[in-house]
Amino acid sequence: VEMTVAVERDITQAKSHEQELAAAREAAEDGARAKADFLATMSHEIRTPMNGVVGMAELLSGTPLTKEQNEYVDTIKSSAAALLTIINDVLELSRLDAHKVELHPVDFDLLACVSDTVRLIRPQANSKGLRLSLETLTEVPELVHADDGRLRQILINLLGNAVKFTENGAVYLRLSVEQAASGHVAIIEVEDTGIGIPADKIEHVFERFSQAEANTTRTYGGTGLGLSISRELVGLMGGSLTVDSTLGSGSCFSLRLPLAPPMQIGGTDQQMKI
Numbered sequence: 001v002e003m004t005v006a007v008e009r010d011i012t013q014a015k016s017h018e019q020e021l022a023a024a025r026e027a028a029e030d031g032a033r034a035k036a037d038f039l040a041t042m043s044h045e046i047r048t049p050m051n052g053v054v055g056m057a058e059l060l061s062g063t064p065l066t067k068e069q070n071e072y073v074d075t076i077k078s079s080a081a082a083l084l085t086i087i088n089d090v091l092e093l094s095r096l097d098a099h100k101v102e103l104h105p106v107d108f109d110l111l112a113c114v115s116d117t118v119r120l121i122r123p124q125a126n127s128k129g130l131r132l133s134l135e136t137l138t139e140v141p142e143l144v145h146a147d148d149g150r151l152r153q154i155l156i157n158l159l160g161n162a163v164k165f166t167e168n169g170a171v172y173l174r175l176s177v178e179q180a181a182s183g184h185v186a187i188i189e190v191e192d193t194g195i196g197i198p199a200d201k202i203e204h205v206f207e208r209f210s211q212a213e214a215n216t217t218r219t220y221g222g223t224g225l226g227l228s229i230s231r232e233l234v235g236l237m238g239g240s241l242t243v244d245s246t247l248g249s250g251s252c253f254s255l256r257l258p259l260a261p262p263m264q265i266g267g268t269d270q271q272m273k274i
């Protein structure tokens with residue numbers, strides 16, 4: 001009888017421990033959701049007056065101003081843009097934590113998507129005198145199935161960083177598509193001839209708010225959130241994002257992204273309908 005009681009107590013304790021863990025997990029989820037809701041409200045409240053600041057700065061720059069006054073207005077505009085970036089990044093991370101980020105995979109032209117992001121970054125590269133090249137190393141299927149908006153966001157982050165942390169030389173984007181057992185995989189490398197990342201910092205660049213050098217913040221600006229958002233998004237998409245870098249000579253970020261076959265040509269959904 002004693003043994004039965006002991007065993008029963010054990011089971012009860014084990015159960016209650018599991019329940020505690022589940023409750024803790026649920027509380028964490030609730031916490032993440034509450035935080036995401038709070039940040040969504042906050043960011044809305046901040047964005048509205050910020051639109052006023054940006055709008056008025058735009059209007060001011062359309063009026064006759066001295067060179068000095070124009071510089072002040074430019075600072076207002078770039079500070080407002082920096083603040084909006086921070087707000088958006090923090091909001092995005094909290095939405096990722098609360099599992100509120102949903103993917104919207106569609107059929108799209110991978111090469112056109114990659115070329116578009118390169119075109120978008122080109123003015124930034126040109127203004128620093130950097131070469132920016134896009135190379136395709138294999139054949140690229142005309143249509144692929146993935147979340148093209150998220151892919152753009154990740155590429156803009158990687159290309160933007162490559163241009164930001166490179167003073168002279170070039171930024172290369174290389175695209176190839178491999179056939180794996182599970183389907184097509186896009187392999188995208190963003191390589192630069194920039195400042196590189198110190199060996200002891202390389203493991204940490206994907207962590208939130210991590211910046212490889214303390215004075216990098218002042219020299220280059222940024223929040224240290226872009227790469228952690230990119231890596232989490234890539235994870236959601238079933239891919240991987242890694243980096244290889246040599247201090248003083250450059251960095252190479254490699255993105256592997258699984259691509260489903262296009263729905264139009266006979267994806268699973270289509271087959272099931274038939």
Ligand code: ADP
Binds near residue numbers: 226
């Ligand atoms: P941010 O660029 O806003 O600081 P990220 O999360 O995009 O934040 O990058 C984190 C850090 O990783 C950067 O601050 C920088 O120190 C380092 N880093 C990222 N990309 C590069 C690159 N191409 N070359 C050198 N360092 C980089």
